[in-house]
Amino acid sequence: MGDFMHTREELQHLQSLPLADKIRLTRERIREWVDAWNGRVYVSFSGGKDSTALLHMVRELYRDVPAVFSNTGLEFPEVRKFALSQPNVTEIRPEMTFVEVVTTEGYPLISKSVANAIKYARRPDPEGRLRRYMTGNVLVPLRDGTMGRSMFDKSRWQKLAEEAPFRISDKCCRIMKKRPMKQYERDSGRHGIVGTMAREGRLRERAWLQHGCNAYDTPHGLSTPLAFWTEQDMLEYIARMGIEIAPVYGEIECIRKSCHSCRYATTGADRTGCVFCCFGAHVEKRGRFVSLRESHPALYRYCMEGGQWIPNPDYDPDLPKYAEDGFKNWNPERLWVPSPEGLGMGFVLDTVNTLYGRVLIPG
Numbered sequence: 001m002g003d004f005m006h007t008r009e010e011l012q013h014l015q016s017l018p019l020a021d022k023i024r025l026t027r028e029r030i031r032e033w034v035d036a037w038n039g040r041v042y043v044s045f046s047g048g049k050d051s052t053a054l055l056h057m058v059r060e061l062y063r064d065v066p067a068v069f070s071n072t073g074l075e076f077p078e079v080r081k082f083a084l085s086q087p088n089v090t091e092i093r094p095e096m097t098f099v100e101v102v103t104t105e106g107y108p109l110i111s112k113s114v115a116n117a118i119k120y121a122r123r124p125d126p127e128g129r130l131r132r133y134m135t136g137n138v139l140v141p142l143r144d145g146t147m148g149r150s151m152f153d154k155s156r157w158q159k160l161a162e163e164a165p166f167r168i169s170d171k172c173c174r175i176m177k178k179r180p181m182k183q184y185e186r187d188s189g190r191h192g193i194v195g196t197m198a199r200e201g202r203l204r205e206r207a208w209l210q211h212g213c214n215a216y217d218t219p220h221g222l223s224t225p226l227a228f229w230t231e232q233d234m235l236e237y238i239a240r241m242g243i244e245i246a247p248v249y250g251e252i253e254c255i256r257k258s259c260h261s262c263r264y265a266t267t268g269a270d271r272t273g274c275v276f277c278c279f280g281a282h283v284e285k286r287g288r289f290v291s292l293r294e295s296h297p298a299l300y301r302y303c304m305e306g307g308q309w310i311p312n313p314d315y316d317p318d319l320p321k322y323a324e325d326g327f328k329n330w331n332p333e334r335l336w337v338p339s340p341e342g343l344g345m346g347f348v349l350d351t352v353n354t355l356y357g358r359v360l361i362p363g
């Protein structure tokens with residue numbers, strides 16, 4: 001496992017434990033974290049149900065731990081209102097707006113790792129070194145001992161990288177969420193606790209495999225004491241403890257009862273992350289933008305409508321159409337960006353869906 005301190009088997013074992021054991025282990029991790037920093041900690045609080053559950057657990061043990069809410073302007077209005085209504089919440093803000101981030105860096109599309117690969121694949125790169133992960137030219141040893149394509153192979157998205165006339169980037173989270181939190185950490189000397197789970201994505205799973213729940217060995221440290229929880233654990237914990245969550249979720253109900261199992265679900269929204277984010281939208285069954293159209297029509301219109309063409313400052317009329325490795329150089333004359341009327345996401349989704357010949361992201 002290289003530089004990993006844990007194995008996937010360990011993670012699977014923790015994920016399979018009963019909720020009571022998970023609560024006990026999570027409390028231990030929180031106590032260790034608070035002790036390690038002499039109480040100089042804070043909870044990263046988005047107003048979503050996971051961080052609400054985390055805040056509840058932390059404050060059961062340490063009443064005065066502050067919660068920090070990064071007001072990005074991307075939250076559902078009900079979630080922002082709920083977050084700011086909680087006691088001892090510090091509000092921080094990013095230096096840029098989402099429109100500025102999308103205009104200068106690009107739309108957050110598909111996933112962080114794909115957006116990152118696209119950003120690098122599009123840079124001038126005669127040797128094609130930056131494109132290896134995008135074009136699938138990376139062979140790694142597989143579990144069965146043979147060599148095969150890396151799990152980071154993104155060749156499926158090469159077409160998007162080559163053809164889409166808008167910037168795509170993974171930088172949004174860093175600018176809108178991470179930087180303001182890091183600034184808060186520097187100013188306050190506190191160390192963060194976040195409610196993320198390894199199940200939420202490869203990068204989060206990888207972070208747990210590398211550092212465990214309490215990452216003391218990263219520049220400012222980070223605690224993820226719910227890393228081995230599942231969505232069902234979270235819903236069950238909130239329901240059992242009677243924790244108040246943002247009203248946009250509705251109620252938490254048990255939708256399947258048998259002798260041994262109960263499956264929980266929210267009666268309202270099941271996702272309350274950034275309203276306009278496209279990360280992960282291509283793997284959803286119903287589609288977040290379809291739900292947004294029904295629940296928040298004005299926000300939906302702002303998201304889908306608008307958009308404008310601007311000249312591409314990096315356009316090079318002399319650049320050959322294809323690089324030596326066969327990659328089509330990304331060199332559009334004009335770029336699609338948000339306008340005062342809206343984010344222009346309708347055009348972005350149409351482009352993706354047309355390139356892939358089916359509705360990949362419903363809108």
Ligand code: SF4
Binds near residue numbers: 074176273
């Ligand atoms: S979740 Fe999406 S929209 Fe929100 S900050 Fe991260 S990339 Fe931006």
